[in-house]
Structures are given as C-alpha cells and as structure tokens.
Amino acid sequence: MNTNNSRCIAAVVKARSLREHRPANGSAGMQGGGRVRSRSLSVTMRRSAMTLQNNMAKNQRGEAAPSSRMTGRERQMGGFSLLLESSDDEGPEEVTFEDSKADARRSMKRALDTARREKELLKEKRRKRQELFQEQKKRKLLSAEVLEEIDSTKQEQSHVKAAEEEAEPEEVEGRKRNWKQNAARNLKGNYTVTTVKQSTLASSQLKAAEDFLHSRMYGPGSRRTTSNEMLSLENKMGKNKSAAVQFVKKNWACQKKAKAEKLKKTWIHMQQIPSS
C-alpha cells in the first residue's frame, strides 16, 4: 500500500506543478485557486486510491464488480483494475486532471442539489403548517351570529364594554381588554378565570432581583461544579481514599423499576394461585 500512496502523492505533486506553470490570472487568486484545486485533486486522488484499493480487494476476493452498477469514474477505474490484475507490482495509473475535476464538480452539484431540495421541502412544510394554523384560527373564532348575540346581551353593561364591542365581530381581543376584573375573562359559558395569587409589581421586581443575583453567581461564566463532584474529589484526594459520593446513580429508570416490581408481584401471585 505504501507504494500506492507514494504514487498518489507523486501524481499530486505533478498536478500541482502543472498548475503553477499555467499563465497567471492574478497571483493571489491563482495561488488560492491552485491550492484549492490541488487540495481537491489530492482528495480525489485519495478517493480514487481508496476505490482502487477496494476494487483490488474485491478482485482478490474473487468478486467481479458488476459493470451495470458502476459509475463513470468507477468504469474508468475498472479499466485500471483489469490492468492491475495482470501486473500487481505496478501502481495505479494516473487519473487525468480533467476527470477528477469533472468528478469534483459533479459531487458538488449533487450536494447543492440535495441542499436545495431539502430547503424546498422545509418551505413546503412551513407553508402547510401556516395554512393549518390559519384554518384553526378561523374555526376558533365564533360565527358572526353568536357574536351578535353576545353584543346584544352586553349592551346593558357599562359604556366602556359597549365601546369595545363596536369593534369588528372577528376581533376577539375586544373582550380581553377587561382590566376592571383582575385578569378575569368571560368565555363562552358561565365561569370566570382568575389567578389564585395576584402577582404584584413588588413580587415581579423581587423575582427580577433574585434572577440577577442568581445569574451573577450561578449563571454562565461562573465556573461552578456540583456538590457531589466536590465531595467525590475530597474522597479521592483525602487520606483514606474512597469511591465517589454518588458512585451509582440510584434514581435511574424509576418507572422501569416500578414496572418490573409490579410484574414480579403479579408473577408470584400467578404462581401461588395454581398451588393453592
């Protein structure tokens, strides 16, 4: 295999030197391009070397590479493998630059194609989902007749509410603008929804302050570890070395264990029934 690799490398070097002798288009771009191309060249060379080795292995194993499944490149390689059959000492034939260039272009195109296809698929999915949501929203809104009925019943109430109802019937938000009752809303039916504990400004500020403190002490960049880790380190470094504090995670798969326990009980019960 070493001889193969050296020949591949030799081919790469040759190819690179070929590029450098071409007329310069712009030195920086040229170098960059040349470098890229030589890299792709070396990649394809390596790849072709790999397929060559595979084919050689296949031939050694006695498998005949079915010609119908071969791609263009492999067909070329196939030709080479036949040659190899005859003479094992010689290294693989050099692949021409144009071939590998076409190869690389084809694979890039394939990749771009798949990416484009995936994007389109996602777009489709998104569009469908959006449509579904629109439909659901429309369904959720009550029909115009029901809204008119609500309108009529609410006209006896205060001016503020009447003003709100004058908005278009599809406007659901009108009903939500009911500040008078602390977060109470009247839905279709005879019940109200309120919060159990009214959150005041003070409690939200308290929460914000506590969050600030927590983020400064335990937030990102605070370089903390767990108490378990600290105690385990103490056990490891201490005078009497012992195992980590939570060596076995006892609370894993709780549900599975409960299920197994139940199964065991039923099995024992079943066993006892025929005997009794």
Add this chain to the structure above:
Amino acid sequence: MGEFKVHRIRFFDYMPSAIRAMAFSTRTERLALARADGALEIFNFSDNYFQEKVLPGHDGRAVEALCWVGPRLFSAGLNGEITEYDLENLRPRYTVDAYGGPIWTIGVNSQGTLLAVGCEDGTVKMFEVLKERIQFQRNLDRQRGRIISLSWHPSGTLIAAGMMDMIRIFDAETGRATHRLVVDRGAGASKSKEVVVWSIAFLSDYTIISSDSAGKVQIWDGLNGTLIRTHLITKWDVLALSVSQDESSLVAGTSEGTVVQFQFLSSTVDRLDKDWVRTRTFKNHSHDVRALAHTETAVVSGGMDTQLVVRPLLDKVEKNTRESAIRKVSFPHRSLVCCAKKAGVLLFQFPDHLELWRLGESDGYGKPGGSLPVKRGPEKLIQLKRKGEDHICCSALSPCGGWLAYSTVTSFRLYRLLNGSISICKVSKLPKDLRPAHQLCFSTDSSKLFASSSNSSVVVVALNEPECKYLGTLKAKYGCRQPVHLLSASENGKWLATANTDCEVHVYNLDKLKLHCTVPVYGSCPTAMAIHPTTSNLVVVHADQQIFEYSLVKKEYTEWSRRLQKQGLHSLWLERDTPITHVTFNPKNPAHIIVQDLFMFCIIDKSLPLPEAKNVLYNQMTLRSLPEPDRVLHSHGFKICKDFQHLLCVSLLEDHSLVVVERPLLDIVSQLPAPVRQKKFAT
C-alpha cells in the same frame, strides 16, 4: 447499665437554609443572622454562642442586609421593605416600604440617627430613626444603576456606595454625588460582564475598601477619589467585607469559601508607613461566604453551606484554650422533633410543613451494636402544609398521638388526629386568648395544652372536642419581657416549668394555676429542662454545660446537685461546643437522667460516683473491654454514647426502646447548591 433497642431514624430530611446576612452588635454581644428563607437568628456570643432566639421566616421576605441601631434590629430585603423586629415577641414590629424597588443594602451612621438604604432604582434613601418608628427623610442624588452596597464614614458626613462598575461618594448633607471611582472589570472573558461592587467599607481616615465580582479588594483614597492599591485574592467573586472596630483589621469573604484577612501594618518596626497587608487566609467553608462579621476577637463567617463559623484570631486570644477553638454551628439549638412516647409517632417540623411518621417494628434479638431485622418499616402518616405565608414557629404532638398543634407568628392551629393518627381534622373553635405562641407543650395525659405568649406568660387550654376551653394564663410576678423558649410539664400533671431567654426559670402549680417558685437565676441561658416523674426534681441544663437539679417540693437544690457543683463537672464535658437540647428520664430506673446534644447522648446515673478530673470521661469502650468485677471500680456516673452522630432527638418510648433521630451532615452537604470548580492537580 442498660440494653436498649434503638430506633435509628434517618428519614428526617431537615435542610437548613443558606446564611445571607449578619450583623454583630458589640454593645450587647449579640449576632443577628438572616437566612435565605427569611428566618432570623440571634446568637449570644457571651453565653457560649447559644442560639437564643429564632424568628421564623416569611415567603417573599428575601432579606439582603441587617443592621443594629442600638438594641433595635432592622432588615432590608428584595421585597422593597425595611422591617424592624420585636425581639421580645419574636415577630416583625412593622415594615416600611422604601418605594425604590428591591433594597440591596442598609447602613446606619455612627450616631444612630439616620438609616441609609441602597435601592434597585439607583437611589440612596435616608430614613430618620425615631423612637418607635423610622421616617423617610430624603433621597440622595439618583444614579443610573443599582446601589449594591453602601457604607457611612464614621463622621456621618459621607457615604460610599458600590454600584455596577463604579463607586460613588455622596455628601450626606447635600445629597450630591461628589466622586466617581471607576472599578476595573476582570480580565479575559469577564471583561464583557459588568463588575459588581459587592461590598464596601469607609474608614475614618477617608480610605475606602471595596470588594467586587472580579475577585479584587481595592483600597481607594476617598478624599481624592484615586486608587491606592489592588489586591487580587481570588478568581471568583469577593462577596463580603467586614472591618474591625478599631480599623486595624479587615476580612474579605470569597465565593471559594475562603476568608482573607488584611491588617493595617507597617513593613518596618517603626509605625510610620502603615499599609493594608494581606495576612491570613481561612478556609472554613466549602461554598460561597456571603456574610461576615469582625468582632474584637474573632471572625464570624457564614454562607451557602449554611454553617456559621466563628474563628477566634490567635493574636487576640490565648492559644490552646477553649476560647481559641473554632466553633461551627450547623444545626439549630432547639428541638425540631417531637416524639409521642405512648403512640410511637414522630412529628418533624419543617419551615413550611409538618410530617407525622409512625415508627417501624422489629422482633428479633441481637447483640449490642448489631442491627435487628425490621418487621414493619416506618411509614409517613400525614404531611400537613401550613396555611399562609409565615413559616412555622413551633409545633407539638401530644404523647398519646391524638392532638397536633402548630403556631406561626400570625396564626395558631390545633388538629385532632383519629384512627391511630391517620385521619386529621382541624379544631375550629379555639379560645380567643390563644394567640400565636413561641413554644407549645402538651400535658402528659393529653388533656391540656400550654402555649407561651407575650411577657413570659403561658396560656393553659383544656383539650376537648369540639371546643377547647380556656383555663387560665400563668404569669410570672415581675415584669419579664423576654419570650419563653422552654416549656416542660411534669408527668403527674401538677407542675409546669418555663424558662425564658433572660435565664429565668419559673415553676407553676397547675392545680392552683399560680406561680409555685422561681429557680435562682444562673448566668447562662437554660437550653433544656425536664421534671422527674417520681421525685419531682427539675433538671435544668444551661448553655455553658452546667447541670442543676432543683427539688420542687422542697424548693431547694438537691443534694446530688450540690455535690456536682462542689466537685465541678469534668473538663471535657465543659469543653463540648454544642448545647444539650433534650433531657428525659428512664421510667425503669429513677436515678437515670438522659441528656442529648448534637454529637452524643449521655445517661447520667446519680447512684454512681461523679467523674473526677483525672478520670477518663468517655470510658464506655474501655469499660467494655474490662472484666466484670473491674468495671465497677472504674465506672462513673456519666455514660456517654457517641455511636450516633448529628443527633436531632433522643427519646425513650414507653416500651423502653430508644428513638434516635440522626441527620448526617453528608446528606445535607450533598444537597447544597453548586460550589465553584477548583482545578486541582491530578484530578
């Protein structure tokens, strides 16, 4: 001696809460400690660091700072309120809303007339300290950014306030911000985060010392507004600072758990060029140190690992004495477990709920030291959540297991337990005199409930269904204002002993509902007491580990007690640093007294000789190895067992089995929040 079947209980999930702030009052030698759940604790440093008073917490009272103004205690919290506490009734006296958003810091001037608070909205608000209340005076110049810490200059003319990225110096009279000291941000990744000046101190020579979240302690010239010196002491935050009274020593607490001391010393012998020099480092905590106090002789620190550590400074105290030993307070100095002796049921008190457990049963016989097979495991019968936002102050369970009572600062509740303590129903009609109590106790025959209330008085209520009748109030003669923290009823139902934090012990006659006698006052606060069932002797144990036995019938100290006082207790006994929290007796042997503290329980046999100074105190192991006849020669009356550690309660049931409630410290430490990650070699 005795062989006991021991119920070893470790299912009490007691979890202390982190220490958030502390303040030391040099005048009264008291330390006030605020915990994360809003609870406040007062420690008496002159009485063996005994936890005298505990004020229960409150949901939403997130205390951030504490301040003593003479004998009065003020706290400020993130709920935007300043609270003054009534230390005689163990409740908040009143709260004043500062209207500045969450309050981060509070400070009083040296004259004790003005209170300054630093708020979230960037204002420093000044309050006048009046006799019965505080009154808003004015705001200082409003700043952009929250005020995290502040410190008064001893003259009362300047205030230094630590904010985000800078320190502002205010003129207290005009309210103008005079100087702006810019604090450097940390290096590397922390350059993008604002640096928080967590703590600040203003010294009398106009030096400002600040500690920030970049791990630096910086020394500034307050007059010119310039930086003198920077000390980088840690990679994490430096959360707390405390300066000693004489301003020669300063301690800084870090997130790593270390406390670094700086001293104002000169490098040469002559006193000319003094400078703040870093001297000692103490590593007594595993988690962040959030509160510090520098007393004259010691450094007191507390933080997220919930332990209070008092570290005496060896240049101020005698070496190798009891005074120079480090003290760690990890558990409360009062009992949170109540054992119903007749029913075999335990009551666990948590800040927000109560748990009732039935003990397990075991049949077998075994050797001493071995474990017996459990026939029926312990089961949790009831979990009772409290109503309202105040935390539970005290609770009690009647010995028959039929009545349960608990009290918060605002309410009192009594429940009846039926069907073997399985079903529970609230007793709704309670007498009006039964107000929230500091301590509760049931009589042994479960017919009466004693609740301590204000002015050291005790309310007696007869337990009946459906309505409880008020029987009377027991009042002491003199004007005692301090709260009663210990209540003990005798088994025959005749006597009730009460002890308050003023070291007064009163004994009442329950038949006549009058004061029977007052035990002579001893200088140290009583920590546990009990009345003997047959001899009616009152055994009182004090915070300095002294034991007294007082005969209630004869109204004098017993002969054994006098003998003990004459000989004196063994030195190892007196050197113990945790107080005795429970005293009980052995029904089978009237000469036994069983006492328990955090690390041991001891059976004191009054019929055996007292240990002399030259005897070994902890001699149980050695006695076991001696042959039978020799044992009598070497044994003494104090039989100490240290097999069970971190004891919360030791009690003797009616069937002569011992109940031992343990809370291993490891269980608590493993549930603490995250410590900092220290990278050590080879790990």
